[in-house]
Amino acid sequence: MSDQPLTGTIKAAMKAAMKARDKDRLSTIRLIQSEFKRIEVDERIEIDDTRALAVLDKMVKQRRDSAQQYTDAGRKELAARENAEIAVLQEFLPAQLSEAELIELVDQAIADSGASGMQAMGPVMGQLKPKLAGKADMGAVSKLVKDRLTA
Numbered sequence: 001m002s003d004q005p006l007t008g009t010i011k012a013a014m015k016a017a018m019k020a021r022d023k024d025r026l027s028t029i030r031l032i033q034s035e036f037k038r039i040e041v042d043e044r045i046e047i048d049d050t051r052a053l054a055v056l057d058k059m060v061k062q063r064r065d066s067a068q069q070y071t072d073a074g075r076k077e078l079a080a081r082e083n084a085e086i087a088v089l090q091e092f093l094p095a096q097l098s099e100a101e102l103i104e105l106v107d108q109a110i111a112d113s114g115a116s117g118m119q120a121m122g123p124v125m126g127q128l129k130p131k132l133a134g135k136a137d138m139g140a141v142s143k144l145v146k147d148r149l150t151a
Contacts, residue, residue: 006052007036010092028088035059053093053134060089061137093134102136106144118149 004012010032017026035055036047047055067082090096097105109127113120124145132141 006049006056006092007047010036010052013092024084025088028085031085032056032059032089032092050133056089056093057134057138060086060093061139063089064137095135097132097136102132102141102144105131106141106148110145110148116149118146121145121149124149 010029014026014029014033017029032055036052039045039051039055040047045051063082063086067079067086070076070079070082105128106124109124110120113123113127121142125142128141128145129138132138
């Protein structure tokens with residue numbers, strides 16, 4: 001990523017999409033912008049990169065859920081649209097960690113916290129969440145932590 005904040009990168013991408021007349025991409029970027037603006041107005045804050053990543057991560061998760069529901073209902077065209085939005089959203093997120101990298105981070109967090117058993121899942125997830133924001137699907141991380149703690 002560049003030196004400018006994520007919000008600036010997204011604004012630049014919106015201008016580029018407008019110039020290229022890419023309606024689908026522009027539509028998704030406008031959704032991002034409107035969500036940022038809603039948060040800024042509601043909470044009277046200016047969005048920083050950490051919060052922007054959390055918002056983008058949440059938007060990707062919502063679209064994955066929707067795409068799954070559309071697929072289950074046999075609505076392939078709607079699922080394809082959700083997946084296209086996911087692709088645009090992921091352009092602004094950091095590169096996703098590989099499964100090997102995730103396993104290494106989970107094992108490290110478990111070792112650092114001295115965790116054993118399912119009652120330690122909360123503290124381990126609390127330790128991992130800030131490190132993995134936007135870099136991994138937290139549902140998959142949760143499953144991995146659960147598997148490691150019960151193994």
